[in-house]
Amino acid sequence: MRLIVDHRTTYRFTAPQARLIQLLRVNPEDTHDQSVASWNVHVDCDARFRRGRDGFGNSTTMLYVDGPVDSIEITVSGEVLTNPSNGIVHGAHEPLPPALFLRETVLTMADLDMRDFARDVGLGEPLAALHALNGAVHRRFALDHGRPAAGQSAATAFQHPTATPRDLAQMFIAAARSLGIPARYVSGYSPACFGDDASPAPHGWAEAHVIGLGWVAFDSCTGLCADEAYVRVAVALDSAGAAPVAGSRLGEGEEALDVDLHVDRAGQ
Amino acid sequence: MGQAGSTVARPELAALGAWIDETPDAELRRRQQSAEATFRQLGITFAVYGDSDASERIIPFDIVPRVFLADEWARLSAGLVQRVEAINAFLVDIYGERKILDAGVLPPDLIFGNAQFRPEIAGIRPPHDIWAHICGIDLVRTGPDDFFVLEDNARTPSGVSYMLENREAMLRLCPELFRDFRVAAVDSYPDRLLETMKSVAPEGVAAPVCVVLTPGHYNSAYYEHSFLADSMGVELVEAADLVVDDDVVWMRTIAGRVKVDVIYRRIDDDYLDPLVFRPDSMLGVPGLIAAYAAGNVALINAPGNGIADDKAIYSYMPEIVRFYSGGEAKLPNVETWRCREPQALKYVLDNLKDVVVKLVDGSGGYGMLVGPTATKAEIETFRAALIAKPHRYIAQPTLALSTVPTLADAGLAPRHVDFRPFVLTGSKGVQVVPGGLTRVALKEGSLVVNSSQGGGTKDSFVLMDNGAARGQRQSQGQSQALRPELPLHHLPEEANGRPPPAGAE
Numbered sequence: 001m002r003l004i005v006d007h008r009t010t011y012r013f014t015a016p017q018a019r020l021i022q023l024l025r026v027n028p029e030d031t032h033d034q035s036v037a038s039w040n041v042h043v044d045c046d047a048r049f050r051r052g053r054d055g056f057g058n059s060t061t062m063l064y065v066d067g068p069v070d071s072i073e074i075t076v077s078g079e080v081l082t083n084p085s086n087g088i089v090h091g092a093h094e095p096l097p098p099a100l101f102l103r104e105t106v107l108t109m110a111d112l113d114m115r116d117f118a119r120d121v122g123l124g125e126p127l128a129a130l131h132a133l134n135g136a137v138h139r140r141f142a143l144d145h146g147r148p149a150a151g152q153s154a155a156t157a158f159q160h161p162t163a164t165p166r167d168l169a170q171m172f173i174a175a176a177r178s179l180g181i182p183a184r185y186v187s188g189y190s191p192a193c194f195g196d197d198a199s200p201a202p203h204g205w206a207e208a209h210v211i212g213l214g215w216v217a218f219d220s221c222t223g224l225c226a227d228e229a230y231v232r233v234a235v236a237l238d239s240a241g242a243a244p245v246a247g248s249r250l251g252e253g254e255e256a257l258d259v260d261l262h263v264d265r266a267g268q
Numbered sequence: 269m270g271q272a273g274s275t276v277a278r279p280e281l282a283a284l285g286a287w288i289d290e291t292p293d294a295e296l297r298r299r300q301q302s303a304e305a306t307f308r309q310l311g312i313t314f315a316v317y318g319d320s321d322a323s324e325r326i327i328p329f330d331i332v333p334r335v336f337l338a339d340e341w342a343r344l345s346a347g348l349v350q351r352v353e354a355i356n357a358f359l360v361d362i363y364g365e366r367k368i369l370d371a372g373v374l375p376p377d378l379i380f381g382n383a384q385f386r387p388e389i390a391g392i393r394p395p396h397d398i399w400a401h402i403c404g405i406d407l408v409r410t411g412p413d414d415f416f417v418l419e420d421n422a423r424t425p426s427g428v429s430y431m432l433e434n435r436e437a438m439l440r441l442c443p444e445l446f447r448d449f450r451v452a453a454v455d456s457y458p459d460r461l462l463e464t465m466k467s468v469a470p471e472g473v474a475a476p477v478c479v480v481l482t483p484g485h486y487n488s489a490y491y492e493h494s495f496l497a498d499s500m501g502v503e504l505v506e507a508a509d510l511v512v513d514d515d516v517v518w519m520r521t522i523a524g525r526v527k528v529d530v531i532y533r534r535i536d537d538d539y540l541d542p543l544v545f546r547p548d549s550m551l552g553v554p555g556l557i558a559a560y561a562a563g564n565v566a567l568i569n570a571p572g573n574g575i576a577d578d579k580a581i582y583s584y585m586p587e588i589v590r591f592y593s594g595g596e597a598k599l600p601n602v603e604t605w606r607c608r609e610p611q612a613l614k615y616v617l618d619n620l621k622d623v624v625v626k627l628v629d630g631s632g633g634y635g636m637l638v639g640p641t642a643t644k645a646e647i648e649t650f651r652a653a654l655i656a657k658p659h660r661y662i663a664q665p666t667l668a669l670s671t672v673p674t675l676a677d678a679g680l681a682p683r684h685v686d687f688r689p690f691v692l693t694g695s696k697g698v699q700v701v702p703g704g705l706t707r708v709a710l711k712e713g714s715l716v717v718n719s720s721q722g723g724g725t726k727d728s729f730v731l732m733d734n735g736a737a738r739g740q741r742q743s744q745g746q747s748q749a750l751r752p753e754l755p756l757h758h759l760p761e762e763a764n765g766r767p768p769p770a771g772a773e
Contacts, residue, residue, distance in 0.1 A: 021512065021554045023543040050515045052561055054544075055390035062558045064513050095391050097366075099380040237387070246543045248554035 001083075001228040002037075002266035005189045007076040007202065008259070009245060015253030016068035022247040025234040026076045027051075027059040028188065032083075032091030034232060039078030045069055056241065057093040058234040067251065074245070079266070080189075080231045087225025089207060089215040089232070098209040100237075101182035107238040108185075110174040111155040118175035126181055130208050130218060133179075137172050138223030143193060147200040147259075148239075165193055166204040166239050168220035173206050173238070182209040186217065187242040188233040191263040193221035199261045202244050207235065229265065280734055281335055283448045288332065288673065288680060296675055300331040303437035312433060312491045327430065328724035333438060333445065334672045334685060334706045335729045341452075344407070344415060344689070345700040347599030350589060352403045352691045352698055355422055355576045357592035359399035363390050363572060373591050374584055378608075382581075383629070384574030386537060388544050392561045395470045396695040399570040402461070402532075403691045404428075404705075408602070409670040416602045416667075418686060420577040420585070423569060424534050427705040427725075428690050429492035432457060432499070434727040435703065450732040452702035458499035460692055460699060461532075465500075467694035468566045469529040476529035479503045479519060481510070483535050483551045493534050507535075512555030515562040531556075532568045540571055579628040579662050580606065602667065608659040616663040617654060620647045623663045625654065638716065640666060669715060674708055674726070684709045686717050687728065702730040 007026070028036050041049070041061060050062040065072060104110070110118065121136040122129035141163040148166040154174040157167035169185055176183035183206055190203045205219040205226055217226035226232075236242035249255070288296075307326045336344070361368050362379060369376050379385050404425025406418045435454050439446060462478065469476030482493035484506055497504035503519060510528065511518050518525040533540065539549040541556040559565045575581060581588075583604040589597040605612035605623075616623060620639050627635035637650040654661055671682035689704035706728045707717035717723040 019511070021543070023555075023558065048514050050558065050562065052515075052558055053391070054561075055386070055388045055392070057391075060558075062515060062555060064555075096387055097376070097380065099376050100385075100387055102377070103381055103383075240547070241388075246547065248542055 001081070003080045003082060003189065003191075003229065003231055004262075004264045004266055005076065005078055005080070005231060006260075006262045007189070007244075008073060008261070009076075010071060010073045010258040010260075011247070012071040012256045012258070013069070013249070013251065013253050014255075015251055016070050017249045017251030017253075018067040019250040020063070020065040020067070020069060020072060020247065021249075022063040022065075022074075022245055024061040024063055024074070024245055025054070025058050025187065025242060026074075026244050027061060028078075028080055028231050028233045029059055029093065030091075031089060031232065033085040033089075033228070034083075035081040037079040037081055039080075040076070042075040042077075044073040044075075047072075055095070056234070056236050057095045058236070058242070076244075082228040082231070084228045087217040087227070088213055089217060092215070092232070092235075094215075098182040098215075101184045101209065102177055102180070103237060104174070104177060105238045105241075107151070107153050107240060108170050108174045108177065109153065109155055110178040111158070114155060114158050114171065114175055115178045117158075118178045122175065122179045126179075126208075127210050127213065127216070129179060130176060130181065130210070130216070133175050134172060134218040134220050134225075135223045137168055137175070137220040141168060141171075143168075143221060145194075145200070151240075164201075165219075165221045166201070169204045169206045170239060172208075172218060172220045176206070176208050183207065184215075184235050185238050185242050186232055186235050187239070187244055189231040189261075189263045190219075190226070190229050191265065192219060192226075192229055194263075199263070200259055202233070202261065203230070203263075204239055204242070205230070231263070280337060284333075284335060284445075287442075287445060287448065293675075293679055296331050299441040300329060300675060303329045303331065303434075303441055306437060307433065310433070310491070312429065328710060329434060329437065330674045330683075330708055330710075330724050330726040331438075331442070332673050332675060332680070333442075333727040333729045334687075335449070335731060337734045338731050339734055341702065341730045343413070344599070347415070347597070348405055348689060348691050348700050349698045350593055350595075350598050351405060351417065351420070351585070352400060352693055354585075354589040354592045354597075355400045355403060355420060356398060356693060358588050359422075359570065359573060359576050360397050361592075362575060363392070363399075368588070368591055371591065373587050374581075378580055378584075379575065382575060382578060384572075384578045384581075386572040386575075389557065389561075389570075389572045392557075393563075394468075394560070394570045395563065395566045396468050398468050398693055398695065399573055400576065401464055401468060401568045401570075401693050403693070404688045405599075405691060407599070407687045407689070408667060409685075409687070410668050411670075415599060417585070417599050418602055419579070420582065421688070422573045422577040424536070425688070425690070426489045426492055426534075427688055428457060429495045430725045431690070431701075431703050431705050431728070432495075434705075434725060438727045445729075449729060452730040452732050454701060454703035457690070457701050457703075458496065460701065461496065462500040462502070464692045464694035465530045465532060465566070465568060467696055468568070470563055470566060473529045477502075477519070477526055478530040478532065479505045479510075479528055481505055481507070481531050481533040481535060481553075483539070487534070489534065496532070507551055507553045510553045510556075512553060512559050515555070515559045515564055517553070517556065517559045517565045528565060530566045530568065537571045537574065540567075579626055580608070580659075583662060602664050605663045607654055607661040607663060612663075613654065613658045616661075617651060620651060622666055624666065625650055625661055625663045628660055628662055672706075672708070672726075674710070674724075676710070676712070681712065683712075684715050684717070685726075704728050 048064040052060045122133045144162040144164045148164040154170040173183040207215040234242040400422040404421040465478045480497040517528040539551040542549045544557040586597045607613045625637040669684045674683035
């Protein structure tokens, strides 16, 4: 499948900023079943870019902007070719072992309710348990197409009737880890859960590690494994670690964020 | 320094006994007060968490020095060098190839489940592959040749300013001691530290710019930060003074931007860079980790070092030393029960009254149970905590710690001590500074030496010979040979069966 991504992120500041520094995790990389045909990161002001790689193996771009700057628009666009793989991830850069992804973080800590939930639905062999868990998370929450609440933990999200894709992924991760299965957050692009033709945020889903298969991608938005309509960009212990943009600014005032994101299947 | 309770004499220190005999108590006290007045004037204060007038406190100073003989020091140094080399090798490996896990020396979940293992910086290679540039290794002694490592400090060990200030005070107040003893100088420490920093600058930097990065004057160790910067002749900076641009760290100065090559940071990993660690950190420098990963700056000590001095890892240090050095550890560990192991947990629960229980990620003497002095309620609280989360705890036996003569209210008396020597690692090798921080539990019978819990400090003399006193005092040692380390008072019997002092801070 050919997926076309057009992702614009705009920050507007109520007062001019003297400096901006951003850490971007917006570069997909080739895997066995994902091939990046073209990819561009563009900023609408004078900026210096530095490519790097974080500890999870994600490709990073440091962005340095001198002020005064009232707003910045970051445009990420490109085309990625994908193959169907039943959600199994082959050929990704894996500097860290699965055991690391059993670690809880503030955002992915399972409370007692979630542990009970995971134990009740996650029955059987790991793969079967993961499918059951993914389906159960999917059915339990109505999908919230709004922008995810910043810093919301899985345990908090679990108390609500609706959940964003990010919340769903983090709940799945917390539940899977509580069953002793390594799980991680994936940020990337997919039209799978769009409300209409656009999305207020890049997509987030989960990967769980199954011995014998490796990392398998689960999306609790659909209740299914991720298929070829997904572009995998970054992985981490939770959504904060895989965030497309982590920024710091030097200046007064507030910031407002606006995201315009389209992911299209070529020919559609 | 004999085994506590058995009062082994140290005839070679007769001159120290003579000095104590000759100097009136009132004079010793006057000197001690003079030293403390100086420390207060200098602002060598520390904060106790939860204490509102904390900023007024100084760490009490004891005028009677502790002495190491040249031979003792040589043995200790060899052990320290071996241990710090192993710590560095471990850090290179654990954030790199992880051969030690392949070899089955450590259980992988001990690393990967440990918050001190920082995946964010995995794969980064610090300049010259050196991680633990400054280590403070906490030692206790239970017999003439029995030193044990109580704790490794490979993050940002503090206390070196006390080593230097205590020495300065002793030189001023007790100059006669330096005539009687050939004491190795410690005042080269700032030069050695600066040499170490320069030696680990990124490749190709001819005249590296070094700075000390402090969280600010509210930090309990701020005095030390400013003292070290001042004595090295480098800038003391806060986060706002540094800016990262194009993956290079710059310092703002009135003359414009200056490129920074080596940062001795006294800020915890969590607060170092809000883009990578805690996003709410106001103390850190955005982009610092990117500059570090790009190889454009050396961070001293390297971020991620907590995995090497974590108390859960500590119990494996003999194996770690063996794995990387190929030989047995010259400095042994204190016996440690890993409560994560069911059999060890059972033993600890059955013997809570006799052991010391520590949180694996605690420090400063907090989160600790000292069984022999704990109340029943405290013991039961720890019992419940141990049962709920055993992997968070280790336990150690009570030790018969050495005591040294210390000026107490009623005159000289034995008090328990520990010792923190400082070990520097640069690209040219490892060196042990001939001295260190002796911490002393000032309360009678107490084993808790932490400054936050009633501990004090004293100077630590490392002799360049084995103590044959020079000059006129030599003849006065005749009656000292059969006395305990402290000549005036016998050691109390209860020195046996006590817990080791608390951890570092």
